[in-house]
Amino acid sequence: MTPVEHEIDTLEAFDAHLARGLHLDRCVVQSVDLTERAELLKRTSVDGAIFLGCILRPGLDESLRSRGALVFPRLPELPFNPYRPRLYEAPDLFDAVITGQDYTASHDALIYAWHRAQGNQPSLGATLAMSLHDHSMSESLDDWSRTRPDAMTIGIMGGHAAARGTGTFREAATLAGELTRGGRLVMTGGGPGAMEAANLGAYLAGQPEALDDAIAVLAAAADFRxxxxxxxxxxxxxxxxxxxxxxxxxxxxxxxxxEPPNGFATVIAKYFSNAIREDTLLQRCRGGIVYLQGAAGTVQEIFQAATGNYYSPEGAPTTPMVLVGKDYWTGRLPAWPLLEALGRDRAMGTRLHLVDHVAEAAGVLLA
Structure with missing residues (x-):
């Protein structure tokens, strides 16, 4: 397939591109309202161009196709844009709450309600819409991460059960703040509990003196459930x-x-597919992954990352893995003995760490 020459996702970018005397050959135009640019499109070369979910005047799609463009139409009756050209931010998902309404009226809740209504065997149209949306999330995350190397990205994993104001919540926030001040980019599973705490710690990294007061505000509504x-x-x-x-x-x-998303991440790449979401998260955290106390989801993330490290080609770098809580990971959920056994006589073995405190975890990853 011919490489894409240019990506356009706003009307302003579209106008600026054509104002420079350029054509649309091999360009991707995504989710742009082009109803007022119909005449301009009729006289612009569009060979190999791709139009994703753009709003077009009736009949213009046929003209574009006849001149070599691919036109992917907008999909009706969806509470989300499957061709979304950028990542979410908190106001996008919590819009109704911002205006004083209940969370159930929010964009996030409406999308979840639609998702649940599809059942275990969604229609082909619903499956296609979700796949297109998740692809858009990955593309947008690639764009956002371009100046943020994976080698400097650190994942903080932990369960949603860590209530606001608890010691675990505070530790996760403290750890993320220290890593962010150390020049690392923190990435989490984006949910509540330890994930929210880590995103909060990064959010307030430049003002750590505010962390206690911020946690006190949050603790007034400690449990999302x-x-x-x-x-x-x-x-x-x-x-x-x-x-x-x-x-x-x-x-x-x-x-x-x-599990709602938390609102402290700078960007939110929310997926329908949990499998793609997990792989996306773990593959990007090449600077290391910290595992705080969690349950089945956190254990899955431990061994999913361990599998990648275990089968890493000879000479290829492996991702540091730091488990926090010796008693927890050797007794209550004894993931460490198995992880240690997997790493024995493998390159990954030197990159496995079991510590008791988040300060030790930060020291390992910032060394």
Whole structure:
């Protein structure tokens, strides 16, 4: 397939591109309202161009196809844009809560309700829409990450059960703040609990003195399961009081729809497919992965990353893995003995660490 020459995802970028006397050959135009540019499109070369979910005047799609373009139409009756040209931010997903409504009216909740309504065997149209959306998320994440090397990206994994205000929550936030100040980009699963705490710590990395007060605001609505609207409003109150002084990414999923995304990540790449989401998250964290206390999801992430390290080609770098909590990971959920056994006589063995405190984890990864 002929390489893409240029990507355009706003009307302003479209106008600027053509104002330079350029054509649209081999360009990708994504989710742009082009109804007022019909005459311009009729006299512009579009050979090999791809139009993804653009709004066009009736009949113009046939003209574009006849001149060598591919036109992917908008899909009707969806609560989301499958060709979304950029990552989400908190206001995109918590829009209704921002305007004083209940969380159930939010963009995030409406998409989850639609997802659940598809059942275990969604229609071909629904499957296609979700696949297109997830592809757009990956493309946008690639664009956003281009100046943020994977080797400097550190994943912080942990369970959603860490309630706001608990010691585990505070430790995750402290760890993320230290890593961010150390020049690393923190990436999480984007949900509540330890994930929210890590994104919060990065959000306030430049003002660590505010962390205690911010956690106190959040602790007033500590558990998302008891009142999700109050939980979201507390998050928005922290965002109102403190501007971000560090960046991070969250990679949540509608597969776990009972878990809302957290609003402290700079960007949110939310996926329908949990399998793609997990792979995306772990593949990007080449600077290391920290595992705080968690349950089945965190254990899955441990061994998914371990499998990649185990089968890494000879001489290829492996990802450092740091498990926090010796008693937890050797007793309550004894993942460490098996992980250590897998690493024996393998290159990954020197990159496995079991520590008791987040300060030790930060020391390992910032060394």
């Amino acid at each position: 008891s009142d999700l609207t109050a939980w979201a409003r507390a998050m928005l109150e922290v965002r109102r009081r403190w501007e971000p002084s560090g960046e991070s990414a969250g990679i949540p999923t509608w597969f776990y729809g009972h």
